[in-house]
Every structure is written in structure tokens, then in C-alpha cells.
Amino acid sequence: MEMNLITVGGKTFTRFKLSLKEYNDxxxxxxxxxxxxxxxxxxxxxxxxxxxxxxxxxxNKKS
Known part of the structure; x- marks a missing residue:
């Protein structure tokens, strides 16, 4: 699993990227x-x- 921070419209989001193999296991x-x-x-x-x-x-554990 990869985690990235993205900013959309001034708000911060955390994006989780999983391979389908990892997710369906x-x-x-x-x-x-x-x-x-x-x-x-x-x-x-x-x-x-x-x-x-x-x-x-x-x-970074900030909500």
C-alpha cells in the first residue's frame, strides 16, 4: 500500500493506493x-x- 498527500481546492487529502491483488487477498x-x-x-x-x-x-496523523 502506498500513501500520498494531495491538495484539492485548498483541502488536504490522503490517497491510499493498493494493488487489486493486495485488496482482494x-x-x-x-x-x-x-x-x-x-x-x-x-x-x-x-x-x-x-x-x-x-x-x-x-x-502525518493530522486530521
Missing amino acids: PNSPYKRILNKYGVTNPTKKSSRFIYFEMEGDWL
Whole structure:
């Protein structure tokens, strides 16, 4: 999983990038962690990766 900070319209978002293989693996904790924090709908999906975004700086623990 990769995490990046992006700024859109003056707001900071944290983007989580997962490969579909990581996301769909039954032993992978990523799906559980994202669901725990209320991130269920992907922002973008390609043939290899799936992207989720949360408002705030979750990389540096600032919300």
C-alpha cells in the first residue's frame, strides 16, 4: 500500500493506493483497516490499482 498527500481546492487529502491483488487477498488487513475508518468506496479504479481518499493528513496523523 502506498500513501500520498494531495491538495484539492485548498483541502488536504490522503490517497491510499493498493494493488487489486493486495485488496482482494483474504489474508490482507488493508480492506479491514479501510472499512474500520469508513473508507468503503474507491475514488478511482484501474486494471491494476484501486485508490481511496480520506480528507485530512492521515500520513502525518493530522486530521
